Amino acid sequence: MPTDSLLAWRPEFPILAHTNYMISHSLGAMPRRTADSLQAFADTWATRGIRAWEEGWWEMPITVGDLIASIIGAGQGEVAMHQNVSICQWIVTSCFDWRGPRNKLLTDGLNFPSNDYIHHGLARQGARIVSVPSEDGMTLPTEQIVDAIDEETQLVSVSHVAFRSSYVQDLAAIVQRAHAMGALVVADLYQSAGCLPVDVRALNLDFATGGSVKWLCGGPGAGFLYVRRDLWPKLQPAATGWQAHHEPFAFAGGPIEFADDAMRFLNGTPGIPSLYAARGGYEIINEIGVPAIRAKSLRQTARLMALADEAGFPVRTCRDDQFRGGVVILDVPDGKQVTQELARRQVLVDYRPRAGIRLAPHFYTTDDELEHAMHELRAIHATVHA
Numbered sequence: 429m430p431t432d433s434l435l436a437w438r439p440e441f442p443i444l445a446h447t448n449y450m451i452s453h454s455l456g457a458m459p460r461r462t463a464d465s466l467q468a469f470a471d472t473w474a475t476r477g478i479r480a481w482e483e484g485w486w487e488m489p490i491t492v493g494d495l496i497a498s499i500i501g502a503g504q505g506e507v508a509m510h511q512n513v514s515i516c517q518w519i520v521t522s523c524f525d526w527r528g529p530r531n532k533l534l535t536d537g538l539n540f541p542s543n544d545y546i547h548h549g550l551a552r553q554g555a556r557i558v559s560v561p562s563e564d565g566m567t568l569p570t571e572q573i574v575d576a577i578d579e580e581t582q583l584v585s586v587s588h589v590a591f592r593s594s595y596v597q598d599l600a601a602i603v604q605r606a607h608a609m610g611a612l613v614v615a616d617l618y619q620s621a622g623c624l625p626v627d628v629r630a631l632n633l634d635f636a637t638g639g640s641v642k643w644l645c646g647g648p649g650a651g652f653l654y655v656r657r658d659l660w661p662k663l664q665p666a667a668t669g670w671q672a673h674h675e676p677f678a679f680a681g682g683p684i685e686f687a688d689d690a691m692r693f694l695n696g697t698p699g700i701p702s703l704y705a706a707r708g709g710y711e712i713i714n715e716i717g718v719p720a721i722r723a724k725s726l727r728q729t730a731r732l733m734a735l736a737d738e739a740g741f742p743v744r745t746c747r748d749d750q751f752r753g754g755v756v757i758l759d760v761p762d763g764k765q766v767t768q769e770l771a772r773r774q775v776l777v778d779y780r781p782r783a784g785i786r787l788a789p790h791f792y793t794t795d796d797e798l799e800h801a802m803h804e805l806r807a808i809h810a811t812v813h814a
């Protein structure tokens with residue numbers, strides 16, 4: 429067995445010293461360097477005061493976005509940082525007029541609930557929300573989405589990797605059909621960025637959103653928004669603010685005159701501490717490279733599924749590599765209770781209703797941790813059902 433060079437990163441993540449951390453799909457482990465970065469924020473504020481804005485803070489939503497750009501295949505200056513995906517989706521949908529005949533917003537039935545809530549809120553502006561349901565709650569054949577895109581469709585909203593089942597959607601086919609019909613596509617990359625290779629430019633995606641909490645190990649408070657560069661002059665988000673103005677320090681009232689660059693997708697004062705916190709994780713993912721992370725993830729998720737088969741736990745994740753993201757979902761009876769007992773034993777996983785127990789190895793996971801997690805799971809199950 430070749431040695432796993434990615435394990436050299438383990439000392440960079442303090443929690444791994446005492447916890448079997450199988451929950452990077454929910455909150456990636458904190459890198460040691462994040463503490464230094466947060467200290468740098470405090471030092472800058474303490475010593476530079478207001479000058480910090482012109483010395484880097486003001487542009488941070490874009491300069492930190494550059495670290496995401498290299499992970500998702502965007503160009504430099506093309507990613508704007510926000511607080512979370514909900515805000516990013518709200519900005520995207522606010523770029524459209526929903527009152528005309530092209531008023532259909534097509535969304536996939538496996539989309540994250542927050543995105544759904546935002547979509548349905550647009551009904552009062554005239555949008556017609558059409559959701560393509562997942563028949564089994566896990567998968568959603570691409571043809572079903574593609575067939576529902578028509579000349580009334582203005583925006584197609586899809587999740588690249590479904591949060592509930594880790595099902596991987598074929599974005600290329602959806603973008604191709606949408607563009608042929610004159611529609612645009614927003615893809616939520618939250619469960620793919622940092623775990624599966626994504627290339628927004630090669631896909632010709634119009635918009636992409638995502639966040640830092642999971643595979644990117646960037647912590648809470650930093651979401652990202654990518655918008656295809658040639659669309660910028662045509663888009664005027666109603667969800668905006670003074671940072672999006674081309675001359676914000678002129679403090680002009682009246683309708684906004686948008687900046688020419690990706691700053692036009694910003695709004696008010698950015699969450700600077702979260703951007704400092706997020707950088708470390710992004711740097712590490714860039715240093716490792718997503719293809720190496722994906723190769724390891726496929727190998728380890730396959731091993732977890734084999735261990736689940738041996739234990740007799742039904743697997744609710746696609747076995748085909750092409751359709752499987754970084755999470756393995758197991759249908760274990762009393763999943764919530766079992767998850768709580770696992771946590772007491774320092775094995776962190778989570779449980780989602782209508783899905784099951786979700787386990788996610790990441791680049792820092794050892795093979796022994798897979799065996800250990802499944803061993804504990806079996807032992808708890810045996811006790812609960814003795």
Ligand SMILES: Cc1ncc(COP(=O)(O)O)c(C=O)c1O
Nearest residue numbers: 512513514540591616618619639
């Ligand atoms: C696919 C997906 N989108 C969005 C979110 C979260 O959205 P927000 O950043 O608004 O909290 C999650 C979190 O679980 C997710 O898995």
